[in-house]
Amino acid sequence: MTTRVTVDGLDLDLVVENNMLVISIVENGVPIRRGSLFIGKLEPAPGPIYIEPDPVAPQPDPNAGPHA
Numbered sequence: 001m002t003t004r005v006t007v008d009g010l011d012l013d014l015v016v017e018n019n020m021l022v023i024s025i026v027e028n029g030v031p032i033r034r035g036s037l038f039i040g041k042l043e044p045a046p047g048p049i050y051i052e053p054d055p056v057a058p059q060p061d062p063n064a065g066p067h068a
Contacts, residue, residue, distance in 0.1 A: 001015070002014070002015045004026065010025060011026035012024065012025060012026065013026055013027070013031040016039070017036075019038060019039055019040025019041075020036040020038055020039065020040075021036060021037045021039050022035075022036045023035055023036065023037075025054070032042065032060075
């Protein structure tokens with residue numbers, strides 16, 4: 001089902017497809033898809049997610065000297 005709304009003078013069509021809210025601008029009666037937002041349930045991530053910087057493995061202490 002499509003819902004047409006007007007926001008700040010823009011006609012928009014809103015429709016839900018596969019847990020996504022799809023937004024279209026209507027020009028001359030023709031909807032032009034502009035984007036979508038996920039509105040479904042988000043599952044927790046399986047573990048930590050590192051964006052930047054990547055985790056660094058522990059480095060040996062350069063002041064420790066040679067090991068026998």
